[in-house]
Amino acid sequence: MVEVGLESTPARENWRKLMQDVVTHFPGHGTLFEERYLEGKAEGEAKGILRVLEVRGLAISDDVRARITTCTDLDRLHDWLDRSGTVERAEDLFVEGSPDS
Structure with a gap:
């Protein structure tokens, strides 16, 4: 939702870069990203x-x-x-x- 709300602003690109780093921390860390990925x-x-x-x-x-x-x-x-x-x-x-x- 954050990414959608940022629309096509420079902040959106920063958000996407930050989220790429977060995703690389699983598996095994119990992050929201990991939970959703495993559910999928x-x-x-x-x-x-x-x-x-x-x-x-x-x-x-x-x-x-x-x-x-x-x-x-x-x-x-x-x-x-x-x-x-x-x-x-x-x-x-x-x-x-x-x-x-």
């Missing part, structure tokens, strides 16, 4: 999982869709994405006893 990655992974399941013609219940789209654990999402190409049912992503359940 998780959202993209979830969309990918759902897309694979849809293309394969598997039924996706509201519960499965909610579990996938609300997950923020990137490792789990990566595993689900890998498995989404081979499961027989969407629910099988969460089979008890598997490392992703």
Whole structure:
């Protein structure tokens, strides 16, 4: 919002330079930029999982869709994405006893 408010002033360019430096401080520092970046990655992974399941013609219940789209654990999402190409049912992503359940 700050950048938008600065419009096309010289202060906007200074702001952008400052923000470039801030972004380089993650991962691992818990900055707002890092949080938003990781949220975006998780959202993209979830969309990918759902897309694979849809293309394969598997039924996706509201519960499965909610579990996938609300997950923020990137490792789990990566595993689900890998498995989404081979499961027989969407629910099988969460089979008890598997490392992703």
